[in-house]
Amino acid sequence: AGPCDIYASGGTPCVAAHSTTRALYGAYSGSLYQVSRGSDGATTNIGPLSAGGVANAAAQDSFCAGTTCLITTIYDQSGHGNHLTQAPPGGAASGPLPGGFDNLASAFAAPVRLNGQKAYGVFIAPTTGYRNNAANGTATGDGSEGMYAIFDGTHYNTACCFDYGNAETNSRDTGNGHMEAIYFGTGDGSGRGTGSGSGPWIMADLENGLFSGLSPINNPADPTINFRFVTAIIKGEPNQWAIRGGDATSGTLSTFYSGARPSGGYNPMSKEGAIILGTGGDNSDGAQGTFYEGVMTSGYPSDSTEASVQANIVAAKYVYDISLMTSGPALTVGSSISLRATTSCCTTRYIAHTGATVNTQVVSSSSATALKQQASWTVRTGLGNSACFSFESVDTPGSFIRHSNFQLMLGANDGSKLFHEDATFCPQAGLNGQGNSFRSWSYPTRYWRHFNALLYIAANGGEHEFDSTTLFNDDVSFVVSASFA
Ligand code: AHR
Numbered sequence: 001a002g003p004c005d006i007y008a009s010g011g012t013p014c015v016a017a018h019s020t021t022r023a024l025y026g027a028y029s030g031s032l033y034q035v036s037r038g039s040d041g042a043t044t045n046i047g048p049l050s051a052g053g054v055a056n057a058a059a060q061d062s063f064c065a066g067t068t069c070l071i072t073t074i075y076d077q078s079g080h081g082n083h084l085t086q087a088p089p090g091g092a093a094s095g096p097l098p099g100g101f102d103n104l105a106s107a108f109a110a111p112v113r114l115n116g117q118k119a120y121g122v123f124i125a126p127t128t129g130y131r132n133n134a135a136n137g138t139a140t141g142d143g144s145e146g147m148y149a150i151f152d153g154t155h156y157n158t159a160c161c162f163d164y165g166n167a168e169t170n171s172r173d174t175g176n177g178h179m180e181a182i183y184f185g186t187g188d189g190s191g192r193g194t195g196s197g198s199g200p201w202i203m204a205d206l207e208n209g210l211f212s213g214l215s216p217i218n219n220p221a222d223p224t225i226n227f228r229f230v231t232a233i234i235k236g237e238p239n240q241w242a243i244r245g246g247d248a249t250s251g252t253l254s255t256f257y258s259g260a261r262p263s264g265g266y267n268p269m270s271k272e273g274a275i276i277l278g279t280g281g282d283n284s285d286g287a288q289g290t291f292y293e294g295v296m297t298s299g300y301p302s303d304s305t306e307a308s309v310q311a312n313i314v315a316a317k318y319v320y321d322i323s324l325m326t327s328g329p330a331l332t333v334g335s336s337i338s339l340r341a342t343t344s345c346c347t348t349r350y351i352a353h354t355g356a357t358v359n360t361q362v363v364s365s366s367s368a369t370a371l372k373q374q375a376s377w378t379v380r381t382g383l384g385n386s387a388c389f390s391f392e393s394v395d396t397p398g399s400f401i402r403h404s405n406f407q408l409m410l411g412a413n414d415g416s417k418l419f420h421e422d423a424t425f426c427p428q429a430g431l432n433g434q435g436n437s438f439r440s441w442s443y444p445t446r447y448w449r450h451f452n453a454l455l456y457i458a459a460n461g462g463e464h465e466f467d468s469t470t471l472f473n474d475d476v477s478f479v480v481s482a483s484f485a
């Protein structure tokens, strides 16, 4: 059985069931999600290996071989047709794509194993979002509902709002109580909504406030929760709601808040019933996080039903296997390397820096020592994720290749979470078949690309000029060798 079979037997059936990693009903054998590939725009649906089983990651790998792939649709398994697709512009933010749409997630950025089988989660970088503004069967008004989601407890930020759940049907802030979604992160920067420790926290996004308890400001009983896989629960019914959570790989759930609604427009609630993933209700799109699976129910689930759902989640055996984060020729921490471009224009050019600017320059064994050093990089364990790598300048120790406004720069490590994440890259087998392509950890649709002799993190067909599809695979593929200096 799956989580939704358990909710149904508890009298609170799923009305939305989303997962790119597994079927959420024992009998479900339909599509889990759809991907679109960069080479020709073709799409395919990925289903489970068997009814009730883990997603067929091998089908995605073969469809997407040698190109980029995005998750275009996360199907609703509940039969209500509540599929999640690319979020449209909202009151707070328009996405960067034509028409104001948000970005889609890379299909490759969140690999995991379930019971040993590889599957892919949904890695939400800032500006990424999914939504359904015409959902059927979800709670409206002061109606009752439950929700759970499994997140990566190490992937979060302080920006509004990495959410999954119930939101406005017009992508606008229509007032307090018009949302009821699970939020995960360190708050939205407004100072509202914190728990104990430094976060991240599971909170409820009830619109114009992230709530850790009765007061939006602080509930010390809402703990910092950063298991690699977090089970996060928000549920609500008339003048009653709860925050619950735990480790999705072992143990039971704890209750961090259970009680009355906050005052100030949140009682009764005015839920609208749309479904969001990765943004705030008004499409505020600065947040990041990773989603593996989640559901919304009709009715307020009992704690004992949720205990059975947690046991089912633990039995799915989520494991973070870091070997899945990289591919292609292996890099060795502590070694010094040079990186040669492979586009036919530029095969004598190497990734180098001139001051803070990262560029390509023609370098050879007879070049001056200073240039050789500018084109040499020491491989370090990823500052933002130890499964991946950072690249320290040989001639400027303490400075690393990082992206900023999607351009690669040389910057001194300031110790911040943002710097560490901007300076972390995950090598893949080169998209053109040569060497490696270097995927940004924090914006994983984006790869190191040389473009007019400068380096960017580029998405295949994205919103910038340097995202051009022309020569994309060649421009993002670099041959790694021992360093010049
Ligand atoms: O409640 C926090 C956020 O405030 C909501 O997600 C958004 O709609 C508003 O900006």
Ligand code: AHR
Pocket: 403, 404, 405, 406, 407, 418, 422, 442
């Ligand atoms: O490069 C994209 C973003 O731009 C980085 O994450 C941030 O440092 C800068 O604002």
